[in-house]
Amino acid sequence: MQAVIISLPGPPDVLTVAERPAPAGGPQDVLIRVRAAGINRADLIQREGRYPAPAHVVADIPGLEVAGVIEECGSEVTRWRRGDAVCALLAGGGYAEQVVVDAGHCLPIPAGMSFSDAAALPEAILTVWHNVFQRGGLLPGERLLVHGGTSGIGMAAIQLAKARGARVWATAGSEEKCRACVAAGAEAAIDYTREDFEAVLQADGVDVILDMVGGDYFPRNLRILRPEGRLVFINAMKGNRAEFRPSDLMARRLTITGSTLRARDAAFKTALTAEVEREVWPLVTRGAFRAHVFRVFPLAAAAEAHRLMESSRHIGKIVLQVSG
Numbered sequence: 664m665q666a667v668i669i670s671l672p673g674p675p676d677v678l679t680v681a682e683r684p685a686p687a688g689g690p691q692d693v694l695i696r697v698r699a700a701g702i703n704r705a706d707l708i709q710r711e712g713r714y715p716a717p718a719h720v721v722a723d724i725p726g727l728e729v730a731g732v733i734e735e736c737g738s739e740v741t742r743w744r745r746g747d748a749v750c751a752l753l754a755g756g757g758y759a760e761q762v763v764v765d766a767g768h769c770l771p772i773p774a775g776m777s778f779s780d781a782a783a784l785p786e787a788i789l790t791v792w793h794n795v796f797q798r799g800g801l802l803p804g805e806r807l808l809v810h811g812g813t814s815g816i817g818m819a820a821i822q823l824a825k826a827r828g829a830r831v832w833a834t835a836g837s838e839e840k841c842r843a844c845v846a847a848g849a850e851a852a853i854d855y856t857r858e859d860f861e862a863v864l865q866a867d868g869v870d871v872i873l874d875m876v877g878g879d880y881f882p883r884n885l886r887i888l889r890p891e892g893r894l895v896f897i898n899a900m901k902g903n904r905a906e907f908r909p910s911d912l913m914a915r916r917l918t919i920t921g922s923t924l925r926a927r928d929a930a931f932k933t934a935l936t937a938e939v940e941r942e943v944w945p946l947v948t949r950g951a952f953r954a955h956v957f958r959v960f961p962l963a964a965a966a967e968a969h970r971l972m973e974s975s976r977h978i979g980k981i982v983l984q985v986s987g
């Protein structure tokens with residue numbers, strides 16, 4: 664099969680197309696003929712050599728999510744059949760014509776949805792479900808702040824929170840991005856290049872914050888959390904150090920939490936996928952959740968796709984078309 668590999672750690676140009684043997688699966692795995700692969704910010708960090716793949720995963724083919732058609736099922740797989748169209752969460756290996764994945768990490772592609780749109784769903788929806796709802800415990804009527812509102816993750820968080828009855832605010836780096844956050848369901852979006860989100864939100868506060876920025880956002884996030892508020896980290900792109908006064912946490916009974924999805928074990932991902940299929944997939948199936956694919960590149964143009972993500976000019980997801 665053809666795959667895009669990280670030939671050595673470095674800038675986007677290190678991504679090159681190579682010939683690789685088709686992957687072999689176990690009894691609980693399915694082999695997917697990949698039609699489209701989602702790109703995630705983590706792929707860029709992996710390419711730079713700062714986010715190595717877990718031990719059991721092919722080390723030099725990035726890609727955390729795909730959509731395609733099942734070609735083979737392991738002997739213990741009962742849920743899927745050859746020919747089923749699925750999208751799947753991976754720990755790596757998605758920028759390739761074929762990939763093997765645990766059958767429990769696949770979701771059915773709704774009728775009429777393109778492979779490109781479907782490939783943009785698993786990583787964002789599973790991350791948001793776990794962090795905003797399972798960890799952050801966001802409830803209907805509560806107020807959520809999503810930083811990086813037009814990231815793939817952010818657009819998913821805004822839509823899901825709104826659909827479940829929460830009120831959503833977002834931050835983003837331009838007026839155009841702020842308009843996209845509002846179109847996706849945010850009550851208002853704050854252009855952080857012009858306004859301080861703390862000043863905008865301090866009067867009423869928020870119940871949950873989904874943060875991928877870290878750095879100097881940390882003290883401001885803490886100050887706008889309401890009593891019983893929850894701050895959920897999924898990254899800290901502007902800095903990984905934070906200081907706080909435990910008394911502030913105690914006074915308002917705040918929770919600081921966070922997680923990384925790729926490192927979790929197969930059983931956790933299977934349970935999370937099943938909950939997402941039950942709780943979120945009905946929204947996806949009836950078109951109430953949009954994938955927001957900004958641009959689709961051919962597999963061989965993975966370097967160009969990475970350059971676009973690095974520029975942060977995109978709104979929503981970037982996808983590679985792999986075949987078909």
Ligand SMILES: NC(=O)c1ccc[n+]([C@@H]2O[C@H](COP(=O)([O-])OP(=O)(O)OC[C@H]3O[C@@H](n4cnc5c(N)ncnc54)[C@H](OP(=O)(O)O)[C@@H]3O)[C@@H](O)[C@H]2O)c1
Nearest residue numbers: 703704811814815816835836875897898900922923924975
């Ligand atoms: N922990 C987990 O399990 C998990 C899972 C998936 C993703 N993530 C994290 O979630 C974040 C979003 O992922 P994604 O794939 O959706 O990313 P993405 O589409 O590339 O979006 C990232 C956005 O974050 C904003 N941003 C703010 N500060 C930034 C900085 N210092 N450097 C770069 N971008 C900055 C940029 O928008 P503005 O122009 O508005 O600033 C950028 O477009 C990433 O940090 C990723 O690592 C974590």
